[in-house]
Amino acid sequence: MAVFFQGQEPVQVLRAIFFGFSLDTPSPLLAILEGGGVFSMLKASFVVFAACALAGILEGIRVFSGIKQHLLNMRLNQHKRYGLTTFISTLTAAFGCSQSIAVVMTDEIMRDCYKKEENYQFALDIENSCILTSALIPWNIAALICTTTLNVSMYGFVPYAFYLYVFPILYFLYSWYKEARMIKAVHSFKRVG
Incomplete structure (x- = not known):
C-alpha cells in the first residue's frame, strides 16, 4: 500500500x-x-521459538505423567483446584515463556482434575489464572513484547498492572466464599431433614 x-x-x-x-x-x-x-523483535521471536520447542519436547517425553498422577490422588475442592491451577499456570508461564505454552502445559497437567461436565469451569480457571499471570513474568512473551515495544523497564510495569494480580486473588476468594456457602447450606439442610 x-x-x-x-x-x-x-x-x-x-x-x-x-x-x-x-x-x-x-x-x-x-x-x-x-x-x-523485524530486527527489533528478534529477541521476542527467539523466546517464542524456544518456548514452543521446549513444550513439544516435554510433552513428547511425558514429563507431566508423575505430576498428573499425584494430583489425581489429591482431594481437591473448587477453590483449592483453582489455587493449584493458578500455581501451576504461573510456573508453566515462567518456564515456557509464553502464554500459549503455559495454557498447553497447564491443560496437560490439570485436565484430569476436572470432570467432563466441568470443561467450562476449567476454561474459566485457566483464563483467570494462566492468561493473566503470564503477563506478570518479565521474560514471558506477554510481558516482553509490551515492554520491548513501549521501551519500559522489564519490572517497572508490575505495580501498574494490578488487574493481573488482583483479579486471580479475588476470583480465588470468591470461589472459596461460594463453596463455604454451599457447604453451610448442605449442613443446614441436613439439620432440617
Missing part, C-alpha cells in the same frame, strides 16, 4: 520492514510512529 498509494520507494518500504519506520521531518506523531521492524 505504501508503494502503490503513497508513492514510497520499494527500498524504503523494505528498510522500514526490517529496521523500523522513521520520519524525515519533525512531527508530533514522531514518538508514536517511529520504531518497530
Whole structure:
C-alpha cells in the first residue's frame, strides 16, 4: 500500500520492514510512529521459538505423567483446584515463556482434575489464572513484547498492572466464599431433614 498509494520507494518500504519506520521531518506523531521492524523483535521471536520447542519436547517425553498422577490422588475442592491451577499456570508461564505454552502445559497437567461436565469451569480457571499471570513474568512473551515495544523497564510495569494480580486473588476468594456457602447450606439442610 505504501508503494502503490503513497508513492514510497520499494527500498524504503523494505528498510522500514526490517529496521523500523522513521520520519524525515519533525512531527508530533514522531514518538508514536517511529520504531518497530523485524530486527527489533528478534529477541521476542527467539523466546517464542524456544518456548514452543521446549513444550513439544516435554510433552513428547511425558514429563507431566508423575505430576498428573499425584494430583489425581489429591482431594481437591473448587477453590483449592483453582489455587493449584493458578500455581501451576504461573510456573508453566515462567518456564515456557509464553502464554500459549503455559495454557498447553497447564491443560496437560490439570485436565484430569476436572470432570467432563466441568470443561467450562476449567476454561474459566485457566483464563483467570494462566492468561493473566503470564503477563506478570518479565521474560514471558506477554510481558516482553509490551515492554520491548513501549521501551519500559522489564519490572517497572508490575505495580501498574494490578488487574493481573488482583483479579486471580479475588476470583480465588470468591470461589472459596461460594463453596463455604454451599457447604453451610448442605449442613443446614441436613439439620432440617
